[in-house]
Amino acid sequence: MKFxxxxxxxxxxxxxxxxxxxxxxxxPILSNVLIEASEGHISLSTTNxxxxxxxxxxxxxxxxxxxxxxxxxxxxxxxxxxSSDVALNTDSNHQTKIASGGxxxxxxxxxxxxxxxxxxxxxxxxxxxxxxxLIRMLKNVSYAQSSDETRYILNGVYFSFQxxxxxxxxxxxxxxxxxxxxxxxxxxxAGNIIIPAKTVTELLRLLDKGQDVKVAFNERQxxxxxxxxxxxxxxxxxxxxxxxxxxxxxxxxEQVIPKEVxxxxxxxxxxxxxxxxxxxxxxxxxxNTVRLKVADNHLEITASSPDFGESHETLAVEYDGPExxxxxxxxxxxxxxxxxxxxxxxxxxxxxLSPGVFKTLDNFICVIMPLRLN
Amino acid sequence: MRTIIHIDMDCFxxxxxxxxxxxxxxxxxxxxxxRDRRGVLTTCNYDARKFGVRSxxxxxxxxxxxxxxxxxxxxxxxxxxxxxxxRRIFQEYSSLIEPLSLDEAYLDVSGNDxxxxxxxxxxxxxxxxxxxxxxxxxxxxxxxxxxxxxxxEKPNGQFEVKEEEIVAFMEPLPVRRIWGVGPVAAExxxxxxxxxxxxxxxxxxxxxxxxxxxxxxxxxxxxxxxxRRAVEPSRPxxxxxxxxxxxxxxxxxxxxxxELEHLFGELLAxxxxxxxxxPIGRLFLKLTFSDFSKTSVERAGRAPSLSAYETLLAExxxxxxxxxxxxxxxxxxxxxxxEQLELPLGEKDLG
Numbered sequence: 001m002k003f004x005x006x007x008x009x010x011x012x013x014x015x016x017x018x019x020x021x022x023x024x025x026x027x028p029i030l031s032n033v034l035i036e037a038s039e040g041h042i043s044l045s046t047t048n049x050x051x052x053x054x055x056x057x058x059x060x061x062x063x064x065x066x067x068x069x070x071x072x073x074x075x076x077x078x079x080x081x082x083s084s085d086v087a088l089n090t091d092s093n094h095q096t097k098i099a100s101g102g103x104x105x106x107x108x109x110x111x112x113x114x115x116x117x118x119x120x121x122x123x124x125x126x127x128x129x130x131x132x133x134l135i136r137m138l139k140n141v142s143y144a145q146s147s148d149e150t151r152y153i154l155n156g157v158y159f160s161f162q163x164x165x166x167x168x169x170x171x172x173x174x175x176x177x178x179x180x181x182x183x184x185x186x187x188x189x190a191g192n193i194i195i196p197a198k199t200v201t202e203l204l205r206l207l208d209k210g211q212d213v214k215v216a217f218n219e220r221q222x223x224x225x226x227x228x229x230x231x232x233x234x235x236x237x238x239x240x241x242x243x244x245x246x247x248x249x250x251x252x253x254e255q256v257i258p259k260e261v262x263x264x265x266x267x268x269x270x271x272x273x274x275x276x277x278x279x280x281x282x283x284x285x286x287x288n289t290v291r292l293k294v295a296d297n298h299l300e301i302t303a304s305s306p307d308f309g310e311s312h313e314t315l316a317v318e319y320d321g322p323e324x325x326x327x328x329x330x331x332x333x334x335x336x337x338x339x340x341x342x343x344x345x346x347x348x349x350x351x352x353l354s355p356g357v358f359k360t361l362d363n364f365i366c367v368i369m370p371l372r373l374n
Numbered sequence: 375m376r377t378i379i380h381i382d383m384d385c386f387x388x389x390x391x392x393x394x395x396x397x398x399x400x401x402x403x404x405x406x407x408x409r410d411r412r413g414v415l416t417t418c419n420y421d422a423r424k425f426g427v428r429s430x431x432x433x434x435x436x437x438x439x440x441x442x443x444x445x446x447x448x449x450x451x452x453x454x455x456x457x458x459x460x461r462r463i464f465q466e467y468s469s470l471i472e473p474l475s476l477d478e479a480y481l482d483v484s485g486n487d488x489x490x491x492x493x494x495x496x497x498x499x500x501x502x503x504x505x506x507x508x509x510x511x512x513x514x515x516x517x518x519x520x521x522x523x524x525x526x527e528k529p530n531g532q533f534e535v536k537e538e539e540i541v542a543f544m545e546p547l548p549v550r551r552i553w554g555v556g557p558v559a560a561e562x563x564x565x566x567x568x569x570x571x572x573x574x575x576x577x578x579x580x581x582x583x584x585x586x587x588x589x590x591x592x593x594x595x596x597x598x599x600x601x602r603r604a605v606e607p608s609r610p611x612x613x614x615x616x617x618x619x620x621x622x623x624x625x626x627x628x629x630x631x632x633e634l635e636h637l638f639g640e641l642l643a644x645x646x647x648x649x650x651x652x653p654i655g656r657l658f659l660k661l662t663f664s665d666f667s668k669t670s671v672e673r674a675g676r677a678p679s680l681s682a683y684e685t686l687l688a689e690x691x692x693x694x695x696x697x698x699x700x701x702x703x704x705x706x707x708x709x710x711x712x713e714q715l716e717l718p719l720g721e722k723d724l725g
Binding site: 148150171173174175176251252253255256287289327329353355367369370371372373 | 673674712713714715716717718719720
């Protein structure tokens with residue numbers, strides 16, 4: 001295999017794939033990137049067996065072929081090469097020579113035949129949507145995923161394609177975030193999957209490269225084809241991310257979303273975020289609580305910790321209902337407020353033992369269970 | 375200059391049992407699990423100790439050493455009631471009280487004109503008159519010295535370490551008497567030719583830090599009788615645990631599992647007896663292996679379950695890869711002052 005490539009393009013390509021590596025101890029080849037050269041492009045693939053990524057970069061191919069090289073080390077070397085022209089040449093013993101300007105590296109590779117190929121599955125169910133929509137929706141809910149391994153079903157984001165709508169849901173059992181969006185697809189494509197948290201993290205990193213993303217899934221796996229319009233960065237076509245899904249039934253989340261509306265307060269999102277953030281400055285691990293009291297066109301937010309002191313914030317709101325008090329983990333309030341971009345949010349609260357609900361005008365709901373003060 | 379008193383009840387549980395059952399007077403008595411359930415003694419009285427019976431000893435071993443040993447079951451409610459009564463006596467002399475367990479506490483009596491010696495004797499006399507039980511006391515300028523001193527005239531006695539006597543007092547003490555020096559540290563010290571605090575005193579601080587890390591610094595100070603820890607008034611306990619050291623190391627996982635079941639029963643009983651009703655945040659399990667190396671595993675959990683501890687045990691056992699000398703299991707209470715309510719998702723069956 002022999003090709004010439006632009007250093008920065010090569011580096012950008014390696015940056016896309018280098019997070020998805022397996023442990024070196026169990027399978028050394030999983031810490032390598034598979035480089036395949038053919039017809040004006042190289043493709044770069046990595047996998048940790050749970051997830052795999054492939055991207056394509058423009059290159060001047062002299063001899064087609066393939067090799068695998070340690071991806072982290074290779075990425076560091078390529079980034080530091082002295083000239084923007086890079087030539088890569090692999091001999092029959094998998095030794096790979098990288099030349100750029102006055103520097104030359106010889107790196108030992110492993111033959112591509114040992115590299116586990118990324119599954120390419122027929123698109124049983126596929127959907128096309130805007131990347132900016134998917135990234136926004138993921139940001140709106142992903143903070144609510146559980147990291148408790150004993151609740152593995154909740155260690156991901158639930159995608160539900162039903163009735164011309166995509167709903168994304170995440171919950172850790174204490175709060176639940178839901179965002180919906182209209183999406184057209186044939187009825188037979190309807191279905192639900194749970195995307196693992198690590199895959200969500202990768203997606204958030206990879207998305208926003210171009211216009212559209214195609215999502216396809218079957219019973220065990222999901223694939224994202226992330227379109228790129230990165231001519232300048234050298235990325236060609238699309239980035240392909242394939243991942244296992246979390247197998248199992250997601251809990252019936254609809255039952256925990258309060259049906260009735262009690263007291264609804266319209267609040268400036270930024271202002272509320274700042275108030276909760278400031279109020280929480282006095283909290284500690286032991287008393288990680290802010291108290292909300294709404295009455296008489298005022299929302300008061302207070303917090304205290306026995307070792308430190310107390311804080312008190314007041315916001316003017318339109319509210320003439322009965323006085324309501326409730327306590328929340330401040331992080332649970334700040335997470336959705338940070339993730340949203342709307343100017344205004346609606347907060348619905350009922351009493352000290354009922355969940356608080358954040359809503360926006362466009363299909364966003366975040367249910368937060370309160371703290372019962374001991 | 376502080377004045378700290380360490381009060382240590384003499385064979386507390388066993389003393390209560392013999393007090394309440396006159397027929398046991400003068401007989402060797404052990405408190406704890408019976409022989410047929412592979413029980414272990416929680417404690418025993420001095421008559422039993424003469425035969426080599428010790429606390430934490432398997433009951434059947436204790437009975438081999440002392441066939442006439444009377445084994446009675448534990449009555450934690452009674453012990454707790456007595457303990458509260460004793461704590462009331464402490465409160466008459468100080469508001470800085472740090473209970474270590476039902477039968478032990480530190481008191482900071484600095485600045486009290488009566489002086490440490492007089493306060494300790496009054497407290498001990500008061501304990502006898504109100505409960506019929508005897509206590510030993512240690513008086514010193516810090517917790518370390520007070521604790522060592524309370525052992526000096528045990529049972530039913532008291533001893534004071536005065537400021538000017540500290541270095542000489544520490545000199546002949548075996549290193550094991552220092553707080554935090556267990557069998558492993560003691561063995562490492564012995565390999566360096568250090569068996570007494572005096573020998574430890576002659577080592578430079580840099581040497582000790584190199585050998586023991588941060589603990590080396592503590593060793594350096596404690597060997598000189600220096601201890602800066604404050605008496606911290608009764609904070610709520612952070613965890614509750616029960617553990618057992620085995621007379622023969624357990625080589626197989628299934629043997630550990632069997633013991634785990636007994637421990638689990640004890641833990642549940644203990645939790646119930648204390649009936650504190652506090653929310654539980656985490657479950658933990660610790661293992662000590664045949665070479666005294668230790669490991670501990672824990673996970674989030676709101677209620678103790680045998681299957682959760684079995685998972686932790688398998689993990690800890692795999693990690694050690696050696697025969698097991700001690701198993702301990704316990705719960706950590708949630709420290710949050712407020713209880714986070716859960717969404718009714720109905721996925722509990724997933725564990």
